[in-house]
Amino acid sequence: MTVRIAVTGAAGRMGKTLIEAVALAEGAELTAALERPDSSLIGADAGELAGLGKNGVAVAGDINDVIDDFDVLIDFTAPVATLANAAACAAKGKKIVIGTTGFTPEQETELLANQQQTALCKAANFSTGVNVCLKLLKQAAETLGDDYDIEIYEAHHRHKVDAPSGTALAMGEAVAEGVNRNLREVAIYGREGQTGARERETIGFATVRGGDVVGDHTVMFMADGERVEITHKASSRMSFARGAVRAATWLAAKDSGLFDMQDVLALR
Numbered sequence: 001m002t003v004r005i006a007v008t009g010a011a012g013r014m015g016k017t018l019i020e021a022v023a024l025a026e027g028a029e030l031t032a033a034l035e036r037p038d039s040s041l042i043g044a045d046a047g048e049l050a051g052l053g054k055n056g057v058a059v060a061g062d063i064n065d066v067i068d069d070f071d072v073l074i075d076f077t078a079p080v081a082t083l084a085n086a087a088a089c090a091a092k093g094k095k096i097v098i099g100t101t102g103f104t105p106e107q108e109t110e111l112l113a114n115q116q117q118t119a120l121c122k123a124a125n126f127s128t129g130v131n132v133c134l135k136l137l138k139q140a141a142e143t144l145g146d147d148y149d150i151e152i153y154e155a156h157h158r159h160k161v162d163a164p165s166g167t168a169l170a171m172g173e174a175v176a177e178g179v180n181r182n183l184r185e186v187a188i189y190g191r192e193g194q195t196g197a198r199e200r201e202t203i204g205f206a207t208v209r210g211g212d213v214v215g216d217h218t219v220m221f222m223a224d225g226e227r228v229e230i231t232h233k234a235s236s237r238m239s240f241a242r243g244a245v246r247a248a249t250w251l252a253a254k255d256s257g258l259f260d261m262q263d264v265l266a267l268r
């Protein structure tokens, strides 16, 4: 069965890469593409937009105009847009793969309510490498335990609008679970001035933004006499896009519920 896929934010960094990833994937076909209703790109050919040559899919500005044309929507845009798209998909039982990051806790709750009506797969990072790291991080935290100070570093390109990255937060959740801590209670998002000595329970985050960095993440476990570092470096957005298309073809067989990339890769 060929899964019919729509891509939102079609002119964005991830949107263009997703259009290419769908074209390269077996068992998937691009049947719709979306941009803002007031975009000058409405009506443009999605294949040309992604630098692939014409594919006959015209960019639409309203999800309801193309809602019957796809099985799964892949959405890597911004929280407000994703919330609207998820509601439109749920109303029609269309499945959705969500890569957008930077939701507030209230937006997360609103988004996840859609799982009653349809299937959602949401992940802060769809690369296989990061998802293997998440598994390793939980295991490392469980074994190293409270003797090790945990700090998380992430770097991204100058255009990124949310911080820390969704991936850094997911890594924080994985290690916090491993050491039985609640991330919300122990996270430190930056340090300045007379901070005092480090409190053992805390999990610190450091954010760097600049240039064209696709996405670097390092989690450090630091003790007296040794340090363990688990690092992932993305050098191409295709690593995320390939994973998202894999998630879309996997999700097509589900009726409803909330899933993530750990489910897709059977890592749970």
Ligand SMILES: NC(=O)C1=CN([C@@H]2O[C@H](COP(=O)(O)OP(=O)(O)OC[C@H]3O[C@@H](n4cnc5c(N)ncnc54)[C@H](OP(=O)(O)O)[C@@H]3O)[C@@H](O)[C@H]2O)C=CC1
Binding pocket: 008, 009, 010, 011, 012, 013, 014, 015, 035, 036, 037, 039, 076, 077, 078, 080, 081, 098, 099, 100, 101, 102, 123, 124, 125, 126, 127, 166, 240
């Ligand atoms: N989960 C994962 O594996 C990954 C997640 N991401 C996340 O994906 C998201 C997008 O990243 P990226 O592609 O770099 O960002 P871009 O800014 O390049 O692309 C975002 C696209 O969404 C569109 N968009 C934004 N807001 C709206 C809106 N309110 N209504 C309609 N369209 C909108 C933008 O249009 P316009 O330009 O007109 O604003 C643009 O086309 C981010 O949240 C990022 O963190 C990124 C990589 C991997």
Ligand SMILES: O=C(O)C1=N[C@H](C(=O)O)C[C@H](O)C1
Binding pocket: 101, 124, 125, 156, 160, 164, 165, 166, 167, 168, 214, 215, 216
């Ligand atoms: O905005 C990006 O570019 C990325 N965002 C995701 C995140 O916030 O973790 C994933 C990836 O690191 C790239």
